[in-house]
Amino acid sequence: MTAGIDMGTGAGGTRATLDLEELLATRLLVQGNSGSGKSHLLRRLLEQSAGWVQQVIIDPEGDFVTLGDRYGHVAIEGDRTEAELLGIAARVRQHRVSCVLSLEGLDAEDQMRNAAIFLNGMFDADRDFWYPVLVVVDEAQLFAPAAAGEVNDEVRRLSLGAMTNLMCRGRKRGLAGVIATQRLAKLAKNVAAEASNFLMGRTFLDIDMARASDLLGLERRQAEMFRDLPRGNFVALGPALSRKPLKVEIGKVETSARSSSPKLMPLPEANVDAADLILTPDPQELTRPIPRYVQPAPRPSTDILAELSKARDIEPVETREARPKRAELTEEEREQLVQAALEDVLSQGDSAFRPDAELFQEFLVRCRIRRLTGATVALPEFRQRLAIIRSGADEETRGSETWAKALDLSRSVTDDLKAVFLLIANAAITGQPCPSDQAIARAYGTHSARRARRLLSYFEEQGLIVLHQDRVGARIAAFPDLDAETAPGNPDQPEVETRSAAE
Incomplete structure (x- = not known):
């Protein structure tokens, strides 16, 4: 069964139709700056296809809840627990109910998290309920950002993963993604790339015009056309729309959003007492407490x-x-x-x-x-004790004069390097093999053998130690100020072997 959705007027006054069955298999991407008519386009699509397919709208501004008055969409408030959202998503697929997930009033992080949970709940529905669903995501750049922002990285990964599942793997589960964004440059490329149908509206930035022309297969010199598109006009391309770029003027809609574009209104008649009107306080204002918050000074x-x-x-x-x-x-x-x-x-x-x-x-x-x-x-003394313990020096060594000199030398390095310095000094004082790279890295608090070698080079540059090798290539660290040097040690020896040998 095929269904041709009337989207408006095409070239020459012909009707621009959208093949709904093809759309369910190939997905749709809509781009347009604020005020270009992007939400109007989505509303036209939803109204024309409401009787043909189940619809789910992820609505960050709560504009599409008005569809329920005419088409029966259930409005779902997004401020719910994870368990509630997962349960609702499963029942939405089971009973094939069209709905609008309204995320109005939530901050950006909660919007991303709750939308991702809801989408994942639909994605993970039982195979018996994989009926076709048109999933419309408005302001998709909020849920699939191209770069990290101010939100938590874990939330961003969760939301981006849900959007990727919708666009990449959703088709086999009956989920047809329709995503709309103000800026292509802010939308994750792996999400945008999965769409095969495009409706590109007015945009002004060069980077967005370039990406739009690339997706439509236009030459770069033709990208300027996106600046001149009137409100409500889009360039369509894709198997569900047109085989070549086609300019479409979106038709009228039957419902309206709760919010609308600002219109010019006549100002009220001039009031001779306007200054007194705004500068004279209401008597109730004088009795109303004014909350004040004083930022406390940061404590060291x-x-x-x-x-x-x-x-x-x-x-x-x-x-x-x-x-x-x-x-x-x-x-x-x-x-x-x-x-x-x-x-x-x-x-x-x-x-x-x-x-x-x-x-x-x-x-x-x-x-x-x-x-x-x-x-x-105190913390400085704690760090000193920590370095001494990590050096492995026994009680007899710590009571020697040479060890006291080593402690004096350790004051010339930073706190994070003292454990490494004293580890090598202990090996030199007691005649043990020079610690391996892994043992030095562990004393520094890392797993990187390369960093361990850089620490040794740093000590040598500071004149604290002198590194040399014996005939077989084993490493020796000499301390000129202590008149001591380590025994030859294998720098590549595993740490377990090094520690057992020391024991």
Whole structure:
């Protein structure tokens, strides 16, 4: 069965028809700047095909809900939970009900998320309900943006994936995408490229005119025609429209949008008391509270960390006084508890690749668990202790004069490099093999062996170490200021082998 949809007037006054059955198989892309008649075109298409095919409209402005008064479209408010949207989408396909998903009043991120959930719910419907549906998406550049914007990346990927499914894989599930956009340059290319039918309206930017002419197979010099198109006129091309570019004037519609283009209106008669009218406040305004918001000054991160490290008294005074007081800890006992908290933090498998600030917060929690009240360790000292532990130096090494010199040398490098520097220094002091690239990378908090080699080159440029090789190509790191050097080590040795050898 074929259905010819009357879209308006073509060249020579002939009727411009659209093959609805062909459209369901080949999809449609509409472009036009604001005010070009793009929404009018979509409304004409929806009105003319309402009796032939089920329709679903993704409407960011709520303009198409007026179709329900004449054609029975169900208006669905988009401000719903994910479960509600998925359930409604499944029932829409099951019962073949035409509807309008109105996203009016939602911010851009919620519009993208809820539209994507609804489209995915239709896409994932049971095979028994894969009836043909005309899915119209107005302002498609909002839901399939060509570049990342201010919205969350996860939401953007979700929305772009739903639009891609609609245009690329929707045909087999009965979903025929009709997308309209103000600017082709802002629409993702993989979404626009799946359309085989085009209706291009008035546009002014060179990049949009160039893309429009490319899609229609026109020469670049013909792109200027899009600037001169009157409102409501489009250039049509595609198997459902015309085999060659055809100028079409869209016909009239029977329903109207809730919002319309602004019209000129006569101003009210001049009022001699106009100044008093706008400058004299209403008596109720004087009693109405005026909300004021004062932006607080940003606090330094050091102050925030210092406050977080303080123990807070959250118990009533009576409860604290009734509790038996703990004996005061000696300095040695306190140091043992701090060291145990540090070891707990570093015992986790991913600790080497987590930021120091995150580890510091977990360390403070571990200290509270051990009832270490008051100031424990500040963030700079925590980083120093972390670097020493990651170096692998034992207690005997840390008590030597050479190690004290190594600590002094480590002050010449930044905090993030101290663990790497002390790791190599420990190997030199104890005569161990030079650490491999993977071991150095782990101490720095990365998996990149290339970055490890760059760190060694940086230390050598600063005059802290001297790198050389033995006869078989093993790497040796010498410390001129410590009068020590590492044993030859294989830079490509896997980390597991390196750590087991050290143990």
